[in-house]
Amino acid sequence: MLEYIGTTLAPYYLYIKFVHVTAALGWIWSASTAYAYYLLPIMKAWRRNPHDAEIIPVRDWAMERFDEVVIYEHVFFPIVLVTGPMMYIAGGWNAGVAWLDLKLLIVIGLFIPIEITDYYMSHFGGNKRRIKASGDMVRFERAMHRHWWFFLITSPAVMVYGLLIVLLAIAKPI
Ligand code: HEM
Numbered sequence: 001m002l003e004y005i006g007t008t009l010a011p012y013y014l015y016i017k018f019v020h021v022t023a024a025l026g027w028i029w030s031a032s033t034a035y036a037y038y039l040l041p042i043m044k045a046w047r048r049n050p051h052d053a054e055i056i057p058v059r060d061w062a063m064e065r066f067d068e069v070v071i072y073e074h075v076f077f078p079i080v081l082v083t084g085p086m087m088y089i090a091g092g093w094n095a096g097v098a099w100l101d102l103k104l105l106i107v108i109g110l111f112i113p114i115e116i117t118d119y120y121m122s123h124f125g126g127n128k129r130r131i132k133a134s135g136d137m138v139r140f141e142r143a144m145h146r147h148w149w150f151f152l153i154t155s156p157a158v159m160v161y162g163l164l165i166v167l168l169a170i171a172k173p174i
Pocket of ligand 1: 091107111162
């Protein structure tokens with residue numbers, strides 16, 4: 001079965017790779033400027049003056065918008081996760097290829113758990129606009145704090161390991 005899939009996909013390897021690489025780089029960069037130049041400065045101003053009546057509505061607006069900014073990132077990610085295995089099969093890759101093993105360890109061990117959590121906090125139970133519309137402002141404030149802590153903890157790892165797996169995939173240093 002895998003052999004049949006591999007032979008069928010092999011002629012399209014470079015086209016699948018085009019989709020994989022485009023989606024992979026879109027996944028890494030699509031939300032980064034909005035995070036760095038919109039969300040971060042506003043959230044830092046809020047943390048400096050947590051009860052400032054002027055900053056709180058701006059904070060709410062920025063986080064509610066950011067729940068939408070990440071839609072591109074969250075569309076690109078599954079595309080990467082589908083096209084990667086397609087290339088794995090079509091290219092005859094196997095376990096024991098060091099750069100690919102380390103890359104998959106990082107994707108499965110770090111990025112998939114982070115993205116599942118981010119999907120939930122941005123689009124499902126943790127969506128700020130929907131919680132606000134429910135009128136439960138205690139839950140809204142809790143969701144706001146949780147998502148901000150999640151960004152603070154995960155963003156450095158996402159940038160470092162995100163670029164590392166691109167380096168591993170392109171330069172294949174090991
Ligand atoms: C977030 C996750 C991922 C990112 C950022 C990513 C990134 C990349 C990049 C930038 C390349 C291009 C390398 C080149 O130009 O030679 C690549 C190639 C590749 N990736 Fe991924 N990838 C990811 C996930 C996966 C997954 C889950 C798999 C497999 C199960 C996978 C398998 C491959 C394979 C087989 C290649 C082809 C290498 C080649 O033809 O030289 N990738 N990846």
